[in-house]
Amino acid sequence: MSWTAFLQDLGERQEHALTPHELEVILCLRQEPGQSKQQLLEAYQRHQGPIEEEALTQRLRTIYRKFNINGKGYKLPQLQRYLAQQYQQSGPGLSRFGLSRIHATFPTDTFAAALERLTHDQQQAQPEAHNEVAILQTFAPNLEHYRAHLSRCLEAGVRVRILLAWPYSLAAGLREEVLKRYAAEPLAENFAIQSSVIANLETLETTIRASRHSANLEIRLYDTLPSLSLYRAGPTLLAAPFLHGALAIHTFQLELDLRASDALLTGTLLNDFERMWTVARPFLPAPDQNWRNELKILFTD
Numbered sequence: 001m002s003w004t005a006f007l008q009d010l011g012e013r014q015e016h017a018l019t020p021h022e023l024e025v026i027l028c029l030r031q032e033p034g035q036s037k038q039q040l041l042e043a044y045q046r047h048q049g050p051i052e053e054e055a056l057t058q059r060l061r062t063i064y065r066k067f068n069i070n071g072k073g074y075k076l077p078q079l080q081r082y083l084a085q086q087y088q089q090s091g092p093g094l095s096r097f098g099l100s101r102i103h104a105t106f107p108t109d110t111f112a113a114a115l116e117r118l119t120h121d122q123q124q125a126q127p128e129a130h131n132e133v134a135i136l137q138t139f140a141p142n143l144e145h146y147r148a149h150l151s152r153c154l155e156a157g158v159r160v161r162i163l164l165a166w167p168y169s170l171a172a173g174l175r176e177e178v179l180k181r182y183a184a185e186p187l188a189e190n191f192a193i194q195s196s197v198i199a200n201l202e203t204l205e206t207t208i209r210a211s212r213h214s215a216n217l218e219i220r221l222y223d224t225l226p227s228l229s230l231y232r233a234g235p236t237l238l239a240a241p242f243l244h245g246a247l248a249i250h251t252f253q254l255e256l257d258l259r260a261s262d263a264l265l266t267g268t269l270l271n272d273f274e275r276m277w278t279v280a281r282p283f284l285p286a287p288d289q290n291w292r293n294e295l296k297i298l299f300t301d
Contacts, residue, residue, distance in 0.1 A: 098260025106249035114233035115149040122156040136230040139196040167197035182244040205285040220280035
């Protein structure tokens with residue numbers, strides 16, 4: 001992928017929400033470091049047309065904000081470094097395996113945008129082969145944040161599969177012990193995986209109660225040790241390892257495109273999800289039923 005094609009693709013991503021005028025500025029950035037604001041202005045006037053310096057400055061300020069370029073000092077070099085890093089990660093050696101980006105932590109807006117795109121495509125009768133939502137976690141700390149998105153997916157007819165740990169399993173207890181012992185950042189004083197999974201199930205109970213198409217939602221609980229967290233929305237896949245020192249959403253995330261020509265990475269991750277789905281047990285936090293007692297005995301037979 002050329003530098004210009006990379007900038008065009010990056011600027012059109014929904015998570016950045018660049019306007020056409022802001023994208024024009026992005027397309028005038030050089031790949032080589034050291035481009036000054038004056039040189040950027042001249043490049044814009046040469047390739048895009050006349051513009052006042054103040055107008056360019058205002059567009060740059062908005063671009064910095066949208067790309068989370070903060071702090072003191074000159075921001076244009078920071079933006080250029082960020083884009084250069086993203087370009088290196090998008091090289092052909094990795095893109096054929098579907099690797100789109102590497103995020104420092106879970107990209108909340110990226111997953112939300114992928115859910116919205118999936119819902120829109122389904123509503124417009126343009127479902128892709130990958131028209132599914134899937135989440136694999138011990139517990140999902142951000143599940144409540146996506147409750148409305150998941151509800152819209154269900155109403156649009158999208159299949160949603162959620163895989164969580166059985167909260168009374170030895171595996172859940174071991175994960176909790178490791179997190180508490182090695183956490184790089186302090187956990188909440190009352191942190192417990194058991195109550196966290198139950199909170200997820202309560203969120204799903206609310207989703208079921210409010211949905212007319214709750215049959216599209218499938219929930220299973222596993223009694224084993226997972227190797228990764230996984231969030232899938234259509235062709236977008238976010239995956240992260242379970243490290244000793246942090247929750248999975250606080251570690252680096254691989255953003256992958258399931259439409260990649262080489263399925264070595266994406267296929268391996270999806271196969272792991274399917275393997276865990278097969279050995280997990282269905283569970284329904286049905287509204288107005290005493291599902292908490294049923295939860296305790298799910299794996300006792």
